[in-house]
Amino acid sequence: MRTRFTEAFGVAYPIVQAGMSWASSNVALPAAVSNAGGLGVLAAGPMFVEDFRAALRALKQATHRPFAVNVPLYRPRAGEVLDIVLEEKAPILIASQGGPKQYVERFKAAGVKCIHVVASERHALKALEAGVDAIVVVGGEAGGHPPPDQVSTLVLVRAVAKAAPEAILIAGGGIADGAGIAAMLALGADAAQLGTRYLATREAGVHDAYKQAVLAAGIADTALVGKGLSPIRMIANRFSARYLESEAAGADIEVRRGIFAQSSLKLAALEGDVDNGKLEAGQSAGLIGDLPGAAALTERLVDECRSALARLSEFHIALEGGLQRNLKRVF
Numbered sequence: 644m645r646t647r648f649t650e651a652f653g654v655a656y657p658i659v660q661a662g663m664s665w666a667s668s669n670v671a672l673p674a675a676v677s678n679a680g681g682l683g684v685l686a687a688g689p690m691f692v693e694d695f696r697a698a699l700r701a702l703k704q705a706t707h708r709p710f711a712v713n714v715p716l717y718r719p720r721a722g723e724v725l726d727i728v729l730e731e732k733a734p735i736l737i738a739s740q741g742g743p744k745q746y747v748e749r750f751k752a753a754g755v756k757c758i759h760v761v762a763s764e765r766h767a768l769k770a771l772e773a774g775v776d777a778i779v780v781v782g783g784e785a786g787g788h789p790p791p792d793q794v795s796t797l798v799l800v801r802a803v804a805k806a807a808p809e810a811i812l813i814a815g816g817g818i819a820d821g822a823g824i825a826a827m828l829a830l831g832a833d834a835a836q837l838g839t840r841y842l843a844t845r846e847a848g849v850h851d852a853y854k855q856a857v858l859a860a861g862i863a864d865t866a867l868v869g870k871g872l873s874p875i876r877m878i879a880n881r882f883s884a885r886y887l888e889s890e891a892a893g894a895d896i897e898v899r900r901g902i903f904a905q906s907s908l909k910l911a912a913l914e915g916d917v918d919n920g921k922l923e924a925g926q927s928a929g930l931i932g933d934l935p936g937a938a939a940l941t942e943r944l945v946d947e948c949r950s951a952l953a954r955l956s957e958f959h960i961a962l963e964g965g966l967q968r969n970l971k972r973v974f
């Protein structure tokens with residue numbers, strides 16, 4: 644499976660395991676994915692700086708294939724984390740939630756490939772202008788932080804592919820199987836990034852109750868919480884209901900900020916509080932029904948993607964056959 648992404652990053656398959664705070668803030672998940680031929684991503688977000696360095700070193704030992712580290716740039720100690728990425732010579736940086744200008748030159752000069760996460764066409768073009776090697780474009784279905792304007796993956800990925808056809812584009816948000824990956828390739832993407840799907844794996848570093856909540860959720864069971872703040876998509880629960888009630892009642896933004904701050908992803912991920920925690924997950928939770936190992940999942944995604952592409956090429960052949968029949972009729 645060769646795409647511009649696999650060629651540029653030396654990865655066997657056009658599959659990226661999304662950086663997810665807590666869920667991929669461990670060695671097991673990214674190592675399993677990278678060893679299976681996808682791109683595993685270590686999420687620095689919630690980690691103490693020195694724990695991050697230790698995990699990065701361990702990950703280098705656990706796989707000899709390319710992997711990436713995800714650094715949300717808004718975090719208080721993001722600068723120190725970026726320094727460690729350089730010192731430890733991680734092969735690929737995936738930066739999110741901040742501008743690319745602050746790191747691109749330095750990282751490229753050091754030979755670290757730079758991928759930037761965006762959620763709008765405008766930010767995609769800005770990141771490319773700043774010189775990043777690839778962009779992750781995340782649409783409204785996504786778990787975690789979807790675009791504030793909620794434009795869907797189908798529309799946003801297509802818009803960016805048309806606006807920047809030369810860019811290496813990784814599509815994210817709502818993709819849970821190989822058919823979804825094939826659909827993104829059809830839109831013009833070079834790879835797909837899957838978050839919620841890899842959250843429901845044995846290696847994901849979150850509480851089992853959280854994983855079970857993902858498995859139990861239907862496609863319409865997520866809630867968008869925090870409009871006007873920093874919106875997150877999560878599985879609806881007692882916390883999201885309380886927050887959305889206050890929003891519907893017209894509560895002042897400061898009141899809503901207070902309710903928003905009373906919950907956290909950590910509460911769900913570490914303590915398994917599925918009623919009061921922020922159970923970040925995307926709409927694709929409703930497409931997920933099992934808890935495989937991450938390597939087996941990656942292999943399955945490749946098989947499914949191949950089947951989906953073969954199905955499309957059958958349409959193509961059938962279409963050509965139909966065309967010939969029509970031509971015979973005409974002439």
Ligand SMILES: Cc1cc2nc3c(=O)[nH]c(=O)nc-3n(C[C@H](O)[C@H](O)[C@H](O)COP(=O)(O)O)c2cc1C
Nearest residue numbers: 661663664688739785786787816817838839923925
């Ligand atoms: C539990 C969870 C935690 C996340 N944490 C981060 C993070 O630390 N950094 C980041 O850039 N994106 C984070 N995201 C977003 C993912 O990287 C990815 O863009 C998103 O999950 C893709 O949509 P999907 O869940 O529909 O596959 C998180 C998503 C989830 C579900």
